[in-house]
Amino acid sequence: MSGSSNDPAVPTPSLPAFGFESTLADEVPGVTLPWQGAHAPDPRVLILNDGLARSLALDPASLRTPEGAGVLSGSIPPAETATVAMAYAGHQFGNFQPLLGDGRALLLGELRDDRGSRVDLHLKGSGATPFSRGGDGRAVVGAMLREYLISEAMHALNIPTTRSLAVVTTGEQVLREGGPQLGAVLARVASSHLRVGTFEFAARREGLAQTLADYAVARHYPELVERAPEDRYLAFFEAVVEAQAALVAQWMSVGFVHGVMNTDNTTISGETIDYGPCAFLDAYDPATVFSSIDHGGRYAYGNQPAVLGWNLARFGETLLPLVNSTPDTAITALTAVLDTYGDRYRHHYAAAMALKLGLADDAMDAALVDDLHRLLTDHRADWTLTFRALAENLRGNSEPFDALVPPDASRNWLERWRTAVSVRAQDFSSVADDMDRVNPAYIPRNHLVDAALNAATEGDLEPFERLLDVVTSPFDRRDNWSDYALPAPENFSAGFQTFCGT
Ligand code: AMP
Ligand code: MG
Secondary structure, three states: OOOOOHHOOOOOOOOOOOOOHHHHHHOOOHHHOOOOOOOOOEEEEEOOOOOHHHHOOHHHHHHHEEEEEEHHHHHOOOOOOOEEOOOOOOOOOOOEEEEOOEEEEEEEEEEEEOOOOEEEEEEEEEOOOOOOOOOOOOOOOHHHHHHHHHHHHHHHOOOOEEEEEEEEEEEEEEEEOOOEEEEEEEEEEEEEOOHHHHHHHHOOOOOOOHHHHHHHHHHHHHHHHHOHHHHHHHHHHHHHHHHHHHHHHHHHHHHHHHHEEEEOHHOOOEEEEEOOOEEEEOOOOOOOEEOOOOOOOOOOHHHHHHHHHHHHHHHHHHHHHHHHOOOHHHHHHHHHOOOHHHHHHHHHHHHHHHHHHOOOOOOOOHHHHHHHHHHHHOOOHHHHHHHHHHHHHHHOOOOOHHHHHOOHHHHHHHHHHHHHHHHHHHOHHHHHHHHHHOOOOOOOOOHOOOOOOOHOOOOOOOOHHHHHHHOOOOOOHHHHHHHOOOOHHHHHHHHHEEEOOO
């Protein structure tokens, strides 16, 4: 690499001190490939998450310097560690791809967060790698700001997710279908980038699955390290099934549609990852698909729990030889755990819905939720507005919910629900306040995201920054934010599509 440190004529730039470690590359080299980012002609920090930087003991000011932007774009290698591209396989729309991997991404290194937990700092859009499969290795500013916004919104909604540290523009034009766009790199933070697809890659290489599983257990489920080998990997599977069941229940409860639930986009940690064509529901409809590439509706809103079960089955298959050397015994054991997935999911979803509806867990009856779903579907009611409107109904203001579902249709359901609420508490207004603490007033609504990204692409970041402020305080209703709570105009939603991989 550059010999600048040996050349007195070229001063060594003062790189920010990251304090990177590289335990994955050191302990599981079989899933990493030493690699460096592409040159960026003019890296500049477009947006930086100061709070997240500080929580990683990084100095925001030094990240904003040309050297900081250089490192965050992948253009300047960080001092302490060798950067790597990660290898993985994956089932994409159900079809197995034996080699995917970081085709436009780079793992810069590992840091500690403010709770002492190890996290990855990873770049997306940092240039082609041996995994690029003909792709250009680049990303553009609109798509990276989109991931930044939606991942930070998810975090604010208390949903496990990768976080966004920065978007750095590269100073380069990147060719895309609609014409050239400004290149950009997203710097993101994750509790790791281990995916079901990483295990699918490792399972096809002698000995690698066990090394990877031991690493993943120690990093994500350290309480299992001491387990005897004969139940450690089964317990690991169970822990991932549980974490992912809880995650997808959270997605369903806020109306999040991931859009590309391929196995390479399903984490071992239970964090949401890879925000491509994702979007939030407006009108409640299980068949909702936003992604332009999801022709069959495989990843429709209402299919997400089932698809996750399918992905977990693929994950379980990679652990077969670790769980037991006798295949039938291993299959029986893993299947028994996989069979608990449905109940785990239903339990988490019911608990989330109980909170959303102001009900105690034991006052939750599944028919109440099913009937609400039916009402909302019949009347194309907005999922997010529904729960804030129900809280208003408890406060004696029936207008907002009546505007979503006509009173003639909702009377019976409202009566059943209010009776269920009264089992828990006589004081409806305090229940309404509890509901408002879990039901967002603001989500990244598609028309607002679109407008903010279009403006940002034209060079005006202000609408984006305002929207980011709103969606990262999703529960605090403010009078001057009322436009942000409104659903999209009907003519916008009807044809709305999201595009991925850009
Ligand atoms: P995703 O749809 O973002 O989960 O990506 C699926 C696979 O395609 C991953 O292996 C990515 O690294 C790869 N990929 C996506 N976009 C590009 C690109 N522009 N250049 C190279 N590889 C890409
Ligand atoms: Mg991906």
